[in-house]
Amino acid sequence: xxxxxxxxxxxxxxxxxxxxxxxxxxxxxxxxxxxxxxxxxxxxxxxxxxxxxxxxxxxxxxxxxxxxxxxxxxxxxxxxxxxxxxxxxxx
Numbered sequence: 001x002x003x004x005x006x007x008x009x010x011x012x013x014x015x016x017x018x019x020x021x022x023x024x025x026x027x028x029x030x031x032x033x034x035x036x037x038x039x040x041x042x043x044x045x046x047x048x049x050x051x052x053x054x055x056x057x058x059x060x061x062x063x064x065x066x067x068x069x070x071x072x073x074x075x076x077x078x079x080x081x082x083x084x085x086x087x088x089x090x091x
Contacts, residue, residue: 001051001072008046012039029065053078 006023013019013033027033035043048055055078064074 001075002068004050005047005068005072008043008050009033009035012042012046023068025069026067028067029071030062047075048081051075052081054081 002025006020009023009029010020012035019033022032029035044055047053053075055075059077060074064071
């Protein structure tokens, strides 16, 4: 799961190719990565989509972003999606 989170972060911050080398399980997602508000929304949506989970925002807290490990621990408590979020509409 760590590698997937790193891949998502690097895709969002594609203008910073050096980011991958600076990331570790202790990297603070707010202060060290520097996601702006739009990038944070993109990050959360991509995490849900690519990890096939539903983030419970009622349980989500700022402290879950203090490290990648803390975020992964929170994600492990989230429910899996029953179906993909974005399915093609079939008639």
